[in-house]
Amino acid sequence: xxxxxxxxxxxxxxxxxxxxxxxxxxxxxxxxxxxxxxxxxxxxxxxxxxxxxxxxxxxxxxxxxxxxxxxxxxxxxxxxxxxxxxxxxxxxxxxxxxxxxxxxxxxxxxxxxxxxxxxxxxxxxxxxxxxxxxxxxxxxxxxxxxxxxxxxxxxxxxxxxxxxxxxxxxxxxxxxxxxxxxxxxxxxxxxxxxxxxxxxxxxxx
Numbered sequence: 001x002x003x004x005x006x007x008x009x010x011x012x013x014x015x016x017x018x019x020x021x022x023x024x025x026x027x028x029x030x031x032x033x034x035x036x037x038x039x040x041x042x043x044x045x046x047x048x049x050x051x052x053x054x055x056x057x058x059x060x061x062x063x064x065x066x067x068x069x070x071x072x073x074x075x076x077x078x079x080x081x082x083x084x085x086x087x088x089x090x091x092x093x094x095x096x097x098x099x100x101x102x103x104x105x106x107x108x109x110x111x112x113x114x115x116x117x118x119x120x121x122x123x124x125x126x127x128x129x130x131x132x133x134x135x136x137x138x139x140x141x142x143x144x145x146x147x148x149x150x151x152x153x154x155x156x157x158x159x160x161x162x163x164x165x166x167x168x169x170x171x172x173x174x175x176x177x178x179x180x181x182x183x184x185x186x187x188x189x190x191x192x193x194x195x196x197x198x199x200x201x202x203x204x205x
Contacts, residue, residue, distance in 0.1 A: 046155035049078030059138030074203040076155035083149025153202035
């Protein structure tokens with residue numbers, strides 16, 4: 001989605017024009033870089049890693065535009081897993097309605113070898129999702145159980161700090177659990193928001 005303000009729009013702005021112009025140039029370059037990398041929405045820079053809560057649908061807020069097509073949810077493994085597989089691992093996309101709804105999911109990936117090596121993991125939804133209405137959406141990671149020997153750890157967003165998961169005022173939360181004690185995750189599931197400390201960094205493509 002192009003920025004509504006072009007560099008020409010601010011060219012005649014007074015003393016701060018050069019600063020605003022430079023800022024918009026950086027935004028434009030960041031968007032161009034994401035496009036070049038095949039990323040529709042960038043979740044930030046990865047930091048650290050954590051073992052994530054089982055049976056919690058863990059979501060990071062992204063803003064998507066009507067007409068965007070979501071095909072993949074991308075996460076980064078920082079500590080490779082080993083041992084007996086968990087019962088299930090899925091990723092998905094949820095909306096931000098007052099009662100959030102799951103719009104689509106990946107296949108169950110608990111037995112996939114991707115979790116046994118570190119690095120970026122591109123996880124395809126079972127079908128692409130075309131966004132109907134611009135707004136906040138949550139790419140999500142969910143697991144039921146844990147690996148038997150070495151627990152899987154995923155990179156966190158640099159903005160994900162314990163205690164900051166709640167919403168600011170009535171706004172959607174930047175990081176949230178959309179459902180807890182979930183033994184499955186399928187399209188059309190509904191949930192309830194709850195605060196959570198650790199949510200993985202997620203990109204959307």
